[in-house]
Amino acid sequence: xxxxxxxxxxxxxxxxxxxxxxxxxxxxxxxxxxxxxxxxxxxxxxxxxxxxxxxxxxxxxxxxxxxxxxxxxxxxxxxxxxxxxxxxxxxxxxxxxxxxxxxxxxxxxxxxxxxxxxxxxxxxxxxxxxxxxxxxxxxxxxxxxxxxxxxxxxxxxxxxxxxxxxxxxxxxxxxxxxxxxxxxxxxxxxxxxxxxxxxxxxxxxxxxxxxxxxxxxxxxxxxxxxxxxxxxxxxxxxxxxxxxxxxxxxxxxxxxxxxxxxxxxxxxxxxxxxxxxxxxxxxxxxxxxxxxxxxxxxxxxxxxxxxxxxxxxxxxxxxxxxxxxxxxxxxxxxxxxxxxxxxxxxxxxxxxx
Amino acid sequence: xxxxxxxxxxxxxxxxxxxxxxxxxxxxxxxxxxxxxxxxxxxxxxxxxxxxxxxxxxxxxxxxxxxxxxxxxxxxxxxxxxxxxxxxxxxxxxxxxxxxxxxxxxxxxxxxxxxxxxxxxxxxxxxxxxxxxxxxxxxxxxxxxxxxxxxxxxxxxxxxxxxxxxxxxxxxxxxxxxxxxxxxxxxxxxxxxxxxxxxxxxxxxxxxxxxxxxxxxxxxxxxxxxxxxxxxxxxxxxxxxxxxxxxxxxxxxxxxxxxxxxxxxxxxxxxxxxxxxxxxxxxxxxxxxxxxxxxxxxxxxxxxxxxxxxxxxxxxxxxxxxxxxxxxxxxxxxxxxxxxxxxxxxxxxxxxxxxxxxxxxxxxxxxxxxxxxxxxxxxxxxxxxxxxxxxxxxxxxxxxxxxxxxxxxxxxxxxxxxxxxxxxxxxxxxxxxxxxxxxxxxxxxxxxxxxxxxxxxxxxxxxxxxxxxxxxxxxxxxxxxxxxxxxxxxxxxxxxxxxxxxxxxxxxxxxxxxx
Numbered sequence: 101x102x103x104x105x106x107x108x109x110x111x112x113x114x115x116x117x118x119x120x121x122x123x124x125x126x127x128x129x130x131x132x133x134x135x136x137x138x139x140x141x142x143x144x145x146x147x148x149x150x151x152x153x154x155x156x157x158x159x160x161x162x163x164x165x166x167x168x169x170x171x172x173x174x175x176x177x178x179x180x181x182x183x184x185x186x187x188x189x190x191x192x193x194x195x196x197x198x199x200x201x202x203x204x205x206x207x208x209x210x211x212x213x214x215x216x217x218x219x220x221x222x223x224x225x226x227x228x229x230x231x232x233x234x235x236x237x238x239x240x241x242x243x244x245x246x247x248x249x250x251x252x253x254x255x256x257x258x259x260x261x262x263x264x265x266x267x268x269x270x271x272x273x274x275x276x277x278x279x280x281x282x283x284x285x286x287x288x289x290x291x292x293x294x295x296x297x298x299x300x301x302x303x304x305x306x307x308x309x310x311x312x313x314x315x316x317x318x319x320x321x322x323x324x325x326x327x328x329x330x331x332x333x334x335x336x337x338x339x340x341x342x343x344x345x346x347x348x349x350x351x352x353x354x355x356x357x358x359x360x361x362x363x364x365x366x367x368x369x370x371x372x373x374x375x376x377x378x379x380x381x382x383x384x385x386x387x388x389x390x391x392x393x394x395x396x397x398x399x400x401x402x403x404x405x406x407x408x409x410x411x412x413x414x415x416x417x418x419x420x421x422x423x424x425x426x427x428x429x430x431x432x433x434x435x436x437x438x439x440x441x442x443x444x445x446x447x448x449x450x451x452x453x
Numbered sequence: 454x455x456x457x458x459x460x461x462x463x464x465x466x467x468x469x470x471x472x473x474x475x476x477x478x479x480x481x482x483x484x485x486x487x488x489x490x491x492x493x494x495x496x497x498x499x500x501x502x503x504x505x506x507x508x509x510x511x512x513x514x515x516x517x518x519x520x521x522x523x524x525x526x527x528x529x530x531x532x533x534x535x536x537x538x539x540x541x542x543x544x545x546x547x548x549x550x551x552x553x554x555x556x557x558x559x560x561x562x563x564x565x566x567x568x569x570x571x572x573x574x575x576x577x578x579x580x581x582x583x584x585x586x587x588x589x590x591x592x593x594x595x596x597x598x599x600x601x602x603x604x605x606x607x608x609x610x611x612x613x614x615x616x617x618x619x620x621x622x623x624x625x626x627x628x629x630x631x632x633x634x635x636x637x638x639x640x641x642x643x644x645x646x647x648x649x650x651x652x653x654x655x656x657x658x659x660x661x662x663x664x665x666x667x668x669x670x671x672x673x674x675x676x677x678x679x680x681x682x683x684x685x686x687x688x689x690x691x692x693x694x695x696x697x698x699x700x701x702x703x704x705x706x707x708x709x710x711x712x713x714x715x716x717x718x719x720x721x722x723x724x725x726x727x728x729x730x731x732x733x734x735x736x737x738x739x740x741x742x743x744x745x746x747x748x749x750x751x752x753x754x755x756x757x758x759x760x761x762x763x764x765x766x767x768x769x770x771x772x773x774x775x776x777x778x779x780x781x782x783x784x785x786x787x788x789x790x791x792x793x794x795x796x797x798x799x800x801x802x803x804x805x806x807x808x809x810x811x812x813x814x815x816x817x818x819x820x821x822x823x824x825x826x827x828x829x830x831x832x833x834x835x836x837x838x839x840x841x842x843x844x845x846x847x848x849x850x851x852x853x854x855x856x857x858x859x860x861x862x863x864x865x866x867x868x869x870x871x872x873x874x875x876x877x878x879x880x881x882x883x884x885x886x887x888x889x890x891x892x893x894x895x896x897x898x899x900x901x902x903x904x905x906x907x908x909x910x911x912x913x914x915x916x917x918x919x920x921x922x923x924x925x926x927x928x929x930x931x932x933x934x935x936x937x938x939x940x941x942x943x944x945x946x947x948x949x950x951x952x953x954x955x956x957x958x959x960x961x962x963x964x965x966x967x968x
Contacts, residue, residue: 318823322813325806329799335758336788336796337810338779 105444119438120389127430134426140417152413153406161295165367167405168297169194169359169376171304171398173383175311176228176355178392182315183328183348189235189250190356191380192257193228197357198364199261200227202280202371205287205364206269212286220287220361221303228357229350231257236349240342246349254380262373269371280371289366298366300359307355308394314351315394324348356380377408378425385432404428456518457482457644458503458613463512465498472498473509474668480613485635485645487655487676490665491688491744491911496648497539499665500615503646504536505529516613535606536615541598543590549573550586553605576608581637596627603634614638615646620654621720632658650688650743652681652950664688681950682943685743689913699897702921705734707770708874708905709755714764716747716754724750726929727764734873737896737906739920739937741913743949747929748909749791752878755907756788757781768874782811784874787867791878793856797863800852804844807851807862808833811870832869840865840895857888864895875899878909893919913945927951 132142153163173190180187200223208216234253238244262278271281289298315321323344327334334341363375386404390396411424458480465473472495480486488496501507503514505523514521516532523529529536543552550566550573570586577584584593584600593601599619606614616635620628635658639645649655655662656676663673664687671687710731718724724747732738742748753759755766757778766774768784776784790796798807809829812818818829833847842861844854851859860880867875877896881889896919900906910916916923920937925948932948935941 317826319814319819320822322806322809322824325802326799326810329801330795332792332796333799333810335778336756336790338757338777338782340779 105440105446115438116442119442120391120435123389123431123434123438126434127427130430131423131427134423135419138419140419145414145417145419148413148416149407149410151410153410158295159409161292161297163402163405163409164301165296165298165405166408167398167402168300168304168362168366169379170382170386170401170405172300172307172359172362173356173379174386174390174397174401175304175307175394176232176352176359177380177383178387178390178394178397179311179315179324179355180348180352181328181387182392183324183344184331185236185239185345185348185352186247187232187235187250187349187352188247188384189232189253189257189380190352190359190383191376191378192250192254193231193353193356194360194363194376194380195254195257195261196231196360197224197228197354198360198371198375199257199264200224200357201361202269202283202364205283206280206371208287209281209284210286211284216286217289217365220365221358224357224361225354226357228360229354232349232353232356233346236346236353239349240345261371265371265373271370278373282370283365287365288369289362291366296367298362300362300366303358303362305398307358308398311351312394320344320347356383382408382428385428385435388432388435455482456480457516459515459518460499460503461513461515463499463502463509463514465495465502465507465509471668473502473512475512476665476668476670478663478670478673480644480646481661482644483639483642484660485639485647485658487659487662488646488648488665489650489652489655489662489684489688491650494665494688495668496665497617500536500617500646500648503529503613504534504615506536530609530611533610533612534615535609535611535613537599537602537606537617537619539617539621541602543598543601545589545591547590548586549584549588549590549593549601549604552590552601553586553608555605557609573604573608577604580604580607580634580641582607582634594627596623596630599623599627599631600634607638612642613644613646615648617648618650619647620649620651628654650745652684652743655684656681681952682946685946685949686913686942688743689911699918700901702736702900704736704921705903707731707733709766709768709907711755711766712764714751714754714766715762716750716759717762718747718750724929725754725761728926728929728931729764730924730931732874732905732907734903734905735900736921737900737908737919739916739923740907740909740926741916741923741945741949742911742926744911746926748878748926750929751926752788752791752876752907752909755781755876756786786873787870787875789860789863789867789875789877789880791882793859793863794852798851798859801850803848803850804837804842804854804862805830805833805847808836808847808866811866815870836862836865836869840868841891855888857884857891860884860888860892861895864892868895868899873904875904875906876909877906879911880908881910881912881915889915913942917942925949 135142135145153159173194177187177190201220204220204223231253235246235249238249239246265280266278269280271279289300291298315325323334323339326337326339327341327344331341359379360375364371368375382404386397386400390400407424407427411421414421414423456479460476460478463473463476476499488500490496498507502509505526505528508524514523521532523532544555550570553573554569573586577586582600582604584597584604590598590601603614619631623631635645647659659676661673661675662679662684664671664684666688712729714725714728716725730738740748750759754761757776757780760775765772768786771784773781773784794800809818813824818825818832830847837844840861842858842865844858851862880896881892884892896906908916908919917937917939922934923937923945924934925932925945927949935944
């Protein structure tokens with residue numbers, strides 16, 4: 101008796117639509133086992149998480165605050181995935197965007213001009229894009245595996261960011277705490293009355309619109325789709341593949357950088373050693389769940405924003421909010437496993453005949 | 454000689470293709486049995502079934518007259534069957550001895566390298582295989598690595614050894630050494646199966662030859678009773694299915710010419726050696742030959758997908774040697790690639806996306822950096838109608854279309870976006886009779902409209918039906934040129950097997966003028 105995988109002639113449509121849903125449900129079930137093992141009623145814990153994330157106006161607004169960087173990072177990661185480029189470096193690109201925008205904000209502490217925010221936006225886009233272009237260039241010119249380079253550059257970016265906060269940019273009035281001075285109010289993104297939801301939300305929606313339009317209606321978007329589906333056909337059609345790779349990494353990194361700008365300018369209002377609970381990594385899962393579709397990305401980001409915010413409620417049970425990370429990991433794991441089952445079918449071969 | 458292996462009614466289907474269609478094969482003890490056929494004929498699949506890598510959907514295997522259940526490579530080894538694949542399965546940083554004993558669970562715990570090496574060395578010696586058991590795999594030449602693969606099978610007690618295209622990566626000297634080793638093994642009572650599409654090699658090495666075509670075994674012959682010409686005919690088949698109405702050619706100006714072209718294969722071996730040809734407008738020039746003799750490389754060099762190491766390619770008198778694919782396309786060169794789904798289309802994308810693959814960047818289909826989607830849609834709808842591509846809609850993914858419709862889509866796209874020169878590689882491979890006829894009609898129509906067409910095909914009937922003259926390619930060289938007459942079949946067959954033809958190829962006029 102043996103089990104083996106057999107390729108399906110056509111991937112099952114029903115299964116590929118259901119796979120993300122099943123992955124989430126199964127991950128929640130497995131998470132429930134872990135919660136139960138630590139002596140808490142899983143049902144109550146999940147209910148508390150749900151209430152914490154979506155149960156009140158305040159909860160919803162907080163979830164939305166987390167959703168903003170998730171959308172931007174996921175869109176960036178998603179456009180790269182569309183071109184079968186695996187940008188695992190959104191986290192680092194986010195930090196580099198925040199670094200560039202933060203540098204501008206600190207340079208103009210009294211800055212009150214209308215130009216300050218646009219300049220910060222631009223700086224964050226450029227900062228993230230340049231950081232994304234490092235693995236992009238290596239991939240395009242030397243065919244270096246972008247998964248490794250983009251991932252490892254995350255650590256470089258975060259340490260670089262922290263160097264400036266512990267060193268040259270440390271607030272002299274900060275009693276030795278590792279913070280920069282607070283930004284002048286001219287460098288704050290406006291927020292929706294009474295909440296912390298900032299203008300970054302508009303950036304995120306605009307970015308989704310932009311990507312949708314890029315893929316559907318532009319020549320380079322068409323090239324990205326062809327390259328992602330079949331690079332050989334792209335080469336045969338005479339497309340400039342290295343050029344498209346560079347562009348995709350620049351867009352991908354730029355969007356992550358913009359997410360970083362939103363965090364420091366819209367939420368934190370200064371630089372501190374950690375500005376992201378792993379938005380760039382969560383984005384990988386979101387992009388995969390949303391099948392790289394810009395609109396689905398917004399919806400899935402909202403769910404994951406809720407997961408992050410809801411996770412804080414677990415502390416009331418004496419549970420660590422790292423359970424959220426476990427759930428995220430389980431979802432991705434099950435999702436990838438589910439993808440295999442949409443393309444292959446399990447077959448059993450009978451015993452010795 | 455006793456019958457060693459008997460395969461009966463082997464049937465193996467992969468999604469969308471039947472690789473083995475009820476194949477019977479018997480292999481005798483101590484013989485060198487060649488399995489001959491074109492790429493995709495099902496040779497490797499059949500042998501992978503025997504070696505336990507694929508399990509057949511139907512059919513039985515008998516070894517020494519007894520029914521054998523082979524469901525994994527481990528079962529196959531147990532039954533005394535070993536296979537040396539085209540791509541070696543060796544661990545580069547490990548030594549020869551370690552690779553040979555890998556996975557044998559022996560020694561069970563502590564590794565005594567010296568003892569292991571001595572043992573492997575002794576086995577190698579007993580088969581006359583020269584290899585240093587202590588050497589690391591990465592230090593070895595390709596020929597030596599192949600010996601390690603053979604040794605690996607023998608060390609596991611294989612009495613039946615299958616070699617998949619064993620000479621594909623070897624130099625002529627290494628081929629000689631390999632053949633000597635194989636003959637010695639056969640003499641010692643081993644049974645050998647060689648998968649190949651090279652006629653000369655099969656003639657010089659084997660005792661018997663089984664020819665496969667389109668998933669079926671066509672014939673088995675004694676090597677001493679046959680000749681390369683007959684083998685070539687058996688391989689490519691001879692099925693005249695329909696009559697085409699072809700007018701006499703009235704060639705015009707020279708459109709394509711290349712001279713003294715050299716290029717390397719993916720493996721870095723010479724694939725094209727000093728070939729020259731010219732194609733004029735309103736004519737179809739056929740390139741005949743057994744697959745793997747440089748046809749693919751020739752098409753790729755002309756279309757800019759592969760670089761020439763020396764020589765020249767001219768299109769309409771303009772030097773396009775080693776230009777980018779984009780530049781060649783801009784010269785009006787259309788290309789029907791060998792691999793429909795691998796290069797010619799993006800199968801997951803829709804008919805519309807695939808029809809615009811070449812025109813999306815030119816007026817009137819572009820609009821600055823944007824696509825003029827309205828125009829493109831009109832254009833695609835027109836092509837679908839004109840070329841009778843049967844598809845539910847323009848939004849249908851191409852992978853859901855039949856092979857014939859995919860090919861019509863490619864032809865439609867290429868014909869619509871090019872003007873003067875078409876490189877068609879195996880344009881009807883795998884198509885049914887109806888689709889084949891449609892494709893042939895389209896090519897002839899293009900000829901009468903003034904196109905120059907270079908037709909590369911394995912199908913002699915297709916070449917004879919469509920071409921105005923035929924050049925035969927063998928090991929990257931042109932063996933000669935003949936007019937496309939049915940009574941030239943013998944000559945073509947000889948040239949396909951590497952015998953020089955009577956008529957020497959002429960030097961293209963354009964190139965002579967340039968020189």
